Amino acid sequence: MEASFWLDKWKRNETGFHAPEPHTFLLRNFPALKLSTGAHVFVPLCGKTVDIHWLLAQGFRVTGSELSQIAVESLFQDLGYKPEIALTDYGPCYSAGCLRVFVGDIFRLDADALGSVDAVYDRAALIALPQDMRRFYAAHIVQITHAAQQLLVCLDYDQTKRGGPPFSVDERELSTLYAADYTLTELEAVAVPGGLKGICPAQELVWLLSPKRL
Ligand SMILES: C[S@@+](CC[C@H](N)C(=O)[O-])C[C@H]1O[C@@H](n2cnc3c(N)ncnc32)[C@H](O)[C@@H]1O
Numbered sequence: 001m002e003a004s005f006w007l008d009k010w011k012r013n014e015t016g017f018h019a020p021e022p023h024t025f026l027l028r029n030f031p032a033l034k035l036s037t038g039a040h041v042f043v044p045l046c047g048k049t050v051d052i053h054w055l056l057a058q059g060f061r062v063t064g065s066e067l068s069q070i071a072v073e074s075l076f077q078d079l080g081y082k083p084e085i086a087l088t089d090y091g092p093c094y095s096a097g098c099l100r101v102f103v104g105d106i107f108r109l110d111a112d113a114l115g116s117v118d119a120v121y122d123r124a125a126l127i128a129l130p131q132d133m134r135r136f137y138a139a140h141i142v143q144i145t146h147a148a149q150q151l152l153v154c155l156d157y158d159q160t161k162r163g164g165p166p167f168s169v170d171e172r173e174l175s176t177l178y179a180a181d182y183t184l185t186e187l188e189a190v191a192v193p194g195g196l197k198g199i200c201p202a203q204e205l206v207w208l209l210s211p212k213r214l
Contacts, residue, residue: 001130001165003067003105010068017124017166018047022054025153025206026121029187032208033149035060039118042145044106045125048075055121056098063117064101065109072101088113107136111144120150120209126177127154127166134169138177147181150209155192157202166196174207182209 009015035041037059043052046064048071055062056079066072072094076083081096090113091104102109120141129137141150154169174184185208196202 001128001133006067006128010070015047015071017128019050022051023123023153025188025204026051026054026123026151029151029206029208030055030058030121032187033119033151035118040116042114042117042120042148044120044122044141045128046075046101047071047124048078049123050078051121051123052099053079061098062100063114064099065106066101066103067105069103072103075101107140109144111146114144117145117148120145120148120152122150123153124166126152127164127169130164130167131173134167134173134177142178142181147211149211150178150182150207152207152209153204154207155196155202155204156189157192157196157200161200162196168202178209180212182211184209 038061040061040063041055043049043055043062043064046052046066052062052064052075069092076094076096079099081099083094083096086093086095088102090102090109094101094103102113126134126137154174155166156170157168159168171186178184187206187208189203189205192202192204
C-alpha cells in the first residue's frame with residue numbers, strides 16, 4: 001500500500017474506518033494492560049481516532065504516528081487543542097498537552113524519537129497493511145517500542161472473498177509475527193454485524209500481547 005493511497009483517502013475524505021465513538025474493545029479491555037495514570041501509550045497509524053480522546057481523558061500520555069497531515073490537524077482540532085509544530089528529523093511533530101503526533105511514515109520513526117513506551121494500542125494499524133508490509137511493521141513496532149505490551153484489534157475473515165484494507169490477520173499470522181516476543185492472549189472475539197461490508201462473515205478480535213522478557 002503506497003503512501004499516496006492513504007493520503008488520497010484523507011484528501012477525498014474517504015475515511016469510513018474512522019469511528020465516531022471510542023472502540024468498545026478499548027473501553028472493556030484497556031485495563032488488562034494495568035497501566036498507571038501518566039503512562040505513555042503509542043498509537044501507530046492513528047488517523048484522527050477518538051480512541052485518543054478517550055486515552056487522554058483517562059490521564060495517559062499519548063504519542064501517535066500518522067502519514068496524513070489532514071488527519072493530524074483534524075485530530076487536534078476535534079480535541080480543541082492548538083498544537084505546537086516542531087520540525088524533527090522524522091518529520092513534523094504536533095504536540096499539545098499530553099498528546100504528540102509524528103506526521104510521516106512510521107517506518108522512519110525510531111526508538112529515540114518515540115521515547116520509552118508503556119503500551120501500544122493498535123486498532124486498524126496492522127490490518128491496514130498488506131501481508132508483505134505486515135512483517136516489517138511488526139518487527140519495527142517491536143524494535144522501536146522495545147517490545148512494549150500491546151492491545152491489538154484485528155479482523156479475521158476469508159481473504160479470498162474480499163481484498164483489503166482492512167486485511168484479515170488470523171491467529172496463525174499473528175503468532176508468526178509476534179510469538180517470538182510476546183505471549184498472545186485472545187481477550188474477545190465478536191462477529192461483525194452483517195459481515196464485512198455485507199460481503200462475507202468476519203470476526204473482530206482483540207488480543208493482549210504480553211512481552212516474554214518480563
Ligand atoms: C485504517 S486507518 C486507521 C486509523 C486509526 N487507527 C483508526 O482506528 O481510525 C490507517 C491509517 O494509517 C495511516 N497510515 C498508513 N500507512 C502509514 C505509514 N506507513 N505511516 C504512518 N501512517 C500510516 C493512514 O493514513 C490511515 O490514517
